[in-house]
Amino acid sequence: MSLHDSTQTKILDAAEFLFAERGFAETSLRTITGRAKVNLASVNYHFGSKKSLIQAVFDRFLQDFTTQLSLRLEELEQQPANELQAETLLSALIEPLLSLNNTRNNSVSIFMRLLGRAYAETQGHLRRYVTERYGHVLVRFTHLFQKGYPELSNDQIFWRLHYMLGSLIFTLAGSDALRQISEADFNRSLEVKDVIQEMVPFLAAGMKA
Amino acid sequence: MSLHDSTQTKILDAAEFLFAERGFAETSLRTITGRAKVNLASVNYHFGSKKSLIQAVFDRFLQDFTTQLSLRLEELEQQPANELQAETLLSALIEPLLSLNNTRNNSVSIFMRLLGRAYAETQGHLRRYVTERYGHVLVRFTHLFQKGYPELSNDQIFWRLHYMLGSLIFTLAGSDALRQISEADFNRSLEVKDVIQEMVPFLAAGMKA
DNA sequence: GTATGTTTCAAACAAGTGTTTTAGTGTGAA
DNA sequence: TTCACACTAAAACACTTGTTTGAAACATAC
Numbered sequence: 001m002s003l004h005d006s007t008q009t010k011i012l013d014a015a016e017f018l019f020a021e022r023g024f025a026e027t028s029l030r031t032i033t034g035r036a037k038v039n040l041a042s043v044n045y046h047f048g049s050k051k052s053l054i055q056a057v058f059d060r061f062l063q064d065f066t067t068q069l070s071l072r073l074e075e076l077e078q079q080p081a082n083e084l085q086a087e088t089l090l091s092a093l094i095e096p097l098l099s100l101n102n103t104r105n106n107s108v109s110i111f112m113r114l115l116g117r118a119y120a121e122t123q124g125h126l127r128r129y130v131t132e133r134y135g136h137v138l139v140r141f142t143h144l145f146q147k148g149y150p151e152l153s154n155d156q157i158f159w160r161l162h163y164m165l166g167s168l169i170f171t172l173a174g175s176d177a178l179r180q181i182s183e184a185d186f187n188r189s190l191e192v193k194d195v196i197q198e199m200v201p202f203l204a205a206g207m208k209a
Numbered sequence: 210m211s212l213h214d215s216t217q218t219k220i221l222d223a224a225e226f227l228f229a230e231r232g233f234a235e236t237s238l239r240t241i242t243g244r245a246k247v248n249l250a251s252v253n254y255h256f257g258s259k260k261s262l263i264q265a266v267f268d269r270f271l272q273d274f275t276t277q278l279s280l281r282l283e284e285l286e287q288q289p290a291n292e293l294q295a296e297t298l299l300s301a302l303i304e305p306l307l308s309l310n311n312t313r314n315n316s317v318s319i320f321m322r323l324l325g326r327a328y329a330e331t332q333g334h335l336r337r338y339v340t341e342r343y344g345h346v347l348v349r350f351t352h353l354f355q356k357g358y359p360e361l362s363n364d365q366i367f368w369r370l371h372y373m374l375g376s377l378i379f380t381l382a383g384s385d386a387l388r389q390i391s392e393a394d395f396n397r398s399l400e401v402k403d404v405i406q407e408m409v410p411f412l413a414a415g416m417k418a
Numbered sequence: 419g420t421a422t423g424t425t426t427c428a429a430a431c432a433a434g435t436g437t438t439t440t441a442g443t444g445t446g447a448a
Numbered sequence: 449t450t451c452a453c454a455c456t457a458a459a460a461c462a463c464t465t466g467t468t469t470g471a472a473a474c475a476t477a478c
Contacts, residue, residue, distance in 0.1 A: 007425080023329065025234035029466065039427050044467060046425090113329070119383065120232065120325055159404070162383070163376040163411050170375025171368070174328065195368070202372050202415040209414035216455080238436065248457055253437060255455095 008046050010036040016057045020113040024054055024126075055129055058118065061111050062130070064103070066137050068096035073140050084148025086204035090164075093141070094196055097172075101192060108192050112172035119169070149207070164203050171199065217255050219245040225266045229322040233263055233335075264338055267327065270320050271339070273312070275346050277305035282349050293357030295413035299373075302350070303405050306381075310401060317401050321381035328378070358416070373412050380408065 005013070014036035018027040029050060033040045047053040072092035076084065101108045118126045138161075145157050152160075175195050214222070223245035227236040238259060242249045256262040281301035285293065310317045327335045347370075354366050361369075384404050 022333075023232070023234065025232065028464075030464085039425095040466095041428085041468080042426070050466065116325070116329055119379070120322070120329065124231075156407070159380070159407055160411055162380050163408060166376040166379025167372040168375070170328070170379055171371050174371070198365070198368055199372060201418045202369055205418035206411040206415035209410045237434075239434085248455095249436095250438080250458085251456070259436065 007036075007038050007042050010038055011043055011046065011053070012057055012060060015053055016061070016110055016114065019054065019057060019117070020110040023117060051125060054126060058114065058126070058130060059133075061100075061107075061114065062134050064100060065096055065111070066134055068099060069093065069137055069141075072096065073137070073144065076144055077140070081147050081150070084144055086145075086148070086207040087200060089141070089144055089148065090200050090203060093168075094200070098193060098196065106176075106192075108172060109176050112169050112175075116169050116173045145207075160207055163206065167199060167203060171195065216245075216247050216251050219247055220252060220255065220262070221266055221269060224262055225270070225319055225323065228263065228266060228326070229319040232326060233330075260334060263335060267323065267335070267339060268342075270309075270316075270323065271343050273309060274305055274320070275343055277308060278302065278346055278350075281305065282346070282353065285353055286349070290356050290359070293353055295354075295357070295416040296409060298350070298353055298357065299409050299412060302377075303409070307402060307405065315385075315401075317381060318385050321378050321384075325378050325382045354416075369416055372415065376408060376412060380404065 011032060015027070015032045018032055018035065021027075029043050030040060032053075033043060043050070043053055047056055069092070072095065076089065076092055097108055097111075100111060118130050121127050142157060142161060145161065146152075146154065149157065172192070172195070175192060220241060224236070224241050227241055227244065230236075238252050239249060241262075242252060252259070252262055256265055278301070281304065285298065285301055306317055306320075309320060327339050330336050351366060351370060354370065355361075355363065358366065381401070381404070384401060
């Protein structure tokens with residue numbers, strides 16, 4: 001957080017951290033404004049409501065992420081089918097993810113935890129909001145897999161993509177805690193980058209099964 | 210729910226459904242007791258507090274599940290290493306899961322959603338409670354994988370198990386919603402059993418990668 | 419300078435939360 | 449019957465929640 005962040009940015013920074021850490025309902029506006037060192041009412045003034053604040057937190061992440069992902073997808077959509085190996089497609093997903101970690105510190109873990117929570121909100125507003133606004137990117141990603149693996153049926157692709165998402169979100173969301181366990185048990189330092197790179201062969205092999 | 214369930218059972222049934230559906234903080238005791246058709250105060254009378262009620266919900270699931278899993282693990286621990294294929298080990302995990310679906314309807318989905326929520330509670334009491342009480346089963350499971358796949362390093366096993374858990378929990382937690390999408394898109398009916406069976410080759414291939 | 423629009427602040431609001439209390443009901447044993 | 453115990457019921461409690469209000473402070477243009 002730089003010295004002269006706007007109130008909105010301070011709120012977003014505090015909110016995204018706390019939402020990822022504790023959940024949406026478990027995080028009160030007073031906790032957020034306390035951490036952000038702004039007045040309580042400023043949340044409703046700038047964002048309208050708590051619900052809108054949650055959506056704004058997701059928007060900031062997803063706009064960064066999806067624009068980056070879109071660029072990669074455009075390149076890949078020009079490629080012939082035999083260039084669309086699982087490893088290639090996965091790195092198109094992973095590289096935009098890792099570049100998030102450059103702009104804000106450790107934000108991949110935060111982002112994935114937020115995604116996991118949004119996913120858990122089965123009947124809530126958030127899941128609808130995210131899928132309606134950013135679902136088209138997932139669709140394009142699906143088409144690339146179908147092109148690269150025509151021997152697989154459409155619903156096999158559909159399900160395996162969800163298996164992959166599950167591994168990714170689940171592992172990266174807990175990566176902080178898991179890394180600590182792993183480093184304690186095996187005396188081996190692991191960056192987020194390493195954790196992700198370890199996943200690629202696992203997921204690729206599953207995709208080709 | 211049978212005709213003469215005890216108050217405790219009625220509360221547990223209502224609570225596990227609502228917790229899975231909306232989350233712990235988002236579910237009030239009044240909503241639970243309303244659904245269960247019991248008095249509000251009976252939760253605190255029978256369980257002490259909301260926190261203890263949450264733990265009780267997990268206990269009922271995990272006791273059923275871990276005792277069944279333990280039996281399978283004992284059998285497998287007698288086997289030689291070359292019998293410990295990934296598919297075999299996975300079915301030791303999956304069959305107890307599926308048998309949950311027999312006792313109570315659709316409870317696999319509920320169980321997985323609860324596990325996902327417990328996992329998300331990184332710093333909360335619940336994750337500590339679950340890992341402390343039922344972590345030893347996961348450890349035994351890890352040892353079997355190490356025995357079956359000695360060419361993999363310990364931390365490779367560690368991480369790949371988490372990838373698998375991620376796919377399982379993530380997919381099964383959302384299986385209700387995903388099944389509807391899948392059936393709408395591909396006109397193909399899918400039971401929970403089918404969804405899980407589809408996963409096994411994917412996960413096994415990843416494990417062997 | 420004044421005037422105007424924007425942002426901050428402290429205080430209050432109504433609604434909902436988990437929990438406790440106190441009284442009441444039913445049940446089985448002595 | 450009488451007593452003790454387990455359970456249920458309604459009401460109240462203290463507290464936190466998101467949101468709104470109205471005044472103060474600030475900035476910018478005329």
